[in-house]
Amino acid sequence: MKLRVESVSYSYRKGVEALSDVSFSVEQGTIYGIMGETGSGKSTLLKLLNGLYTPTKGKIFLDDREYSSITKSTLPFRVGLVFQYPESQLFEESVILDVAFGPKNKGRSKEEAIMDAEKALVTVGLKKDKWNKSPFNLSGGEKRRAALAGVIAMNPEVLVLDEIAAGLDKEGKDRIFSVLEKLKKEGKTIIFVSHSPDDVARYAERVLVLNKGKLKAEGEVREVFSSPSVPKNQSEVIASEIREKGINLPSPILTLEELSDEIVKVIDK
């Protein structure tokens, strides 16, 4: 699978571009993090990748086939989109039926759809005793995982996620991202959007930085976070304060664990 975005622009209103001349390509089996401030065009980009929106300028290719030549109704099954606060899309009487909604729309038989749903629920780590419960009786984090399973069950090659960790505690975040890591190992491509540099630095392998609708930086996570124009993550902020005190630490520091390891190394020396 290869996804390529070529000089894509998108306008909600004439004359105002939410996304302007964005180009990049995505390799299979990699986790991409898209970051940028509110209104930078992150969510718009995801909706373009999923085919919900059509670019006003430029083209998007999936395996060298242009999006316009792929049947619009089949695109969501190949590039699955998980919306921000996806728990608000749950509607069925049980978790398993809700997760099976996507596969059923894909044309799978009822039995097959249930099987797909079960597999997805195992992937997201939702315990079996919750499967037949109403999705509205789950906790916040569980609802989020059930909604994620709803898209995973469609078995898309690319998974794009909008602020999937918003409002979750560290444990909840780690759970979600460990699911994404698992999917990556299965060969899926993950693209997640986050306004938090901490999440992107921690979980992404490659990073795209958007600013006012334009692609400001793109590259391997360490390379991008080395750039002075990219917003700093919390661990790097602390590290730079330590550096100011005359203690030599490598740059950039991506996670708190990395920071503590480096400090231990300095103490050992």
Add this chain to the structure above:
Amino acid sequence: MIRDVTLGRFLEGDGVLYKLDPRTKLMGLLLYIVSLFVFKTWLGFTLTLVFFLVLRKLSKISFRYMLKGLKPVFFIILFATILNVILGQSDWTKTLFTLWRMIGAVFASNLLTLTTRPREISDGLEKGLSFLSIIHFPVHELATIISLAFRFIPILTEEAGRVIDAQKSRGSKIGEGKIVDKAKSIMPIIIPLFISAFRRSDELALAMDSRLYGSGKRSVWKKMEYSKIDIYGYMVSVLMLALMIIDRCVL
């Protein structure tokens, strides 16, 4: 289509209708809708149509925007019209009159909400119905409920747009196929929307409680006062209804 709902939306403007007191507009709307259902002849039809066109001109709201407001109720109107024809309404003029009655009522209601802020509508209602408080009718609560309902319309339409996009991403074919399929495809939208509406209203009620809503007598932010233009407004509305009664009883 869901994002085209204009009912309950206020549009910034400087037309004459914006200057009218909300009570005048509310009473005017009531009298106009009654007039619409009273007229019987072509003269009445023409007069109510011309009256609306003049009001539209006075509001300076584009006709295209008004037509947009008709989109969400288009199928209801179409269905009612077809039913009218099927149920033995062979006289096409009567069908046309019924059609105009429905469209006119939607247009006029849209004109009210487009030119009046929700707060002004609720204040107008409260003041206009204040005489009912003598019989301990909860006028203020009613006005608050109506004003909140208006505020929820754009919020819920936006939310509906989001849910539709989310279900489309799961391959849901919304509004496609036969009538039964179309009806079925609405469920994945309606249920999350209802739940979100209940959650929002619950949160709103708690937020209002936490700010001690209803704990004391409330004062009005902006005092309402009639001006000369309101007298004309009332006169024209009453005259309109009087003419329609003559149209029905005499002509």
